[in-house]
Amino acid sequence: MIENTESTSNKWFASWFDTPYYHILYKDRDYTEAQHFMDSLTGYLNLPEEARILDLACGKGRHSIYLNSLGYNVTGADLSENSIAEASEFSNDTLGFKVHDMREVCENKYDAIFNLFTSFGYFDDDADNLKTLKAIHSSLNETGFACIDFMNVDYVIDNLVPEEIKTVENIDFHIKRYVKENHIYKEIKFNADGEDFHFTEKVQALRLADFEKMMEEAGIYLLDIFGNYKLQKFFKSQSERLIMIFK
Numbered sequence: 001m002i003e004n005t006e007s008t009s010n011k012w013f014a015s016w017f018d019t020p021y022y023h024i025l026y027k028d029r030d031y032t033e034a035q036h037f038m039d040s041l042t043g044y045l046n047l048p049e050e051a052r053i054l055d056l057a058c059g060k061g062r063h064s065i066y067l068n069s070l071g072y073n074v075t076g077a078d079l080s081e082n083s084i085a086e087a088s089e090f091s092n093d094t095l096g097f098k099v100h101d102m103r104e105v106c107e108n109k110y111d112a113i114f115n116l117f118t119s120f121g122y123f124d125d126d127a128d129n130l131k132t133l134k135a136i137h138s139s140l141n142e143t144g145f146a147c148i149d150f151m152n153v154d155y156v157i158d159n160l161v162p163e164e165i166k167t168v169e170n171i172d173f174h175i176k177r178y179v180k181e182n183h184i185y186k187e188i189k190f191n192a193d194g195e196d197f198h199f200t201e202k203v204q205a206l207r208l209a210d211f212e213k214m215m216e217e218a219g220i221y222l223l224d225i226f227g228n229y230k231l232q233k234f235f236k237s238q239s240e241r242l243i244m245i246f247k
Contacts, residue, residue, distance in 0.1 A: 028168070038063060038070070040231050045145050056114065056115045057078055076098075081099050105134075109141040112140075112144060120150055152236075152240060162177055163175065173188055175187070208225065215246060222246045224244075226245075228241050
């Protein structure tokens with residue numbers, strides 16, 4: 001869940017993910033590492049040529065575009081209309097984008113569905129997590145695989161940086177992180193274009209056992225678990241990521 005505690009009535013955006021500032025703050029993400037992850041993941045899954053892939057919560061579509069460059073038929077889906085509008089500029093015959101709520105089953109069936117870079121666990125209601133898993137499961141074809149790439153909660157909490165200031169494009173982002181009621185919070189305050197902003201990122205502290213319980217209830221078969229983007233073994237206290245392959 002993303003909250004903005006300041007007025008944005010005079011802006012064209014309503015949520016943090018829709019603001020240009022979100023993309024400014026996170027512009028330095030390691031996309032080379034992300035592409036290597038895509039290479040490793042698609043190789044591990046041994047997807048058929050021209051496989052149909054759904055990039056669920058695709059943002060502006062950077063990873064959808066890369067997957068498409070590997071020869072796959074890719075659909076990028078995201079709840080943010082602004083992100084989808086920007087991503088759609090890169091559409092072609094085998095790459096498309098749509099506004100989609102991940103809790104809803106897709107009309108089409110896919111060879112693979114990827115939910116990457118901790119794009120899960122933002123709902124207030126726990127039931128929505130289960131609903132999302134069921135929707136992913138129902139949107140796979142008979143031979144399809146899904147991947148959820150989530151943070152490793154124990155590693156994140158052990159290495160949490162309580163406060164920092166990150167300056168990007170002359171904007172000082174004041175960031176505060178903490179754990180509360182089984183959620184990991186990130187408060188972000190900054191001044192830009194003459195206006196003060198205060199956004200709060202809030203993601204559920206879901207561990208492997210939580211996912212296993214939900215997957216069992218959803219009738220999902222968990223095939224493999226990895227702890228980083230090189231697809232190496234998962235260690236509860238040491239791994240940076242919790243990457244789950246299921247069908």
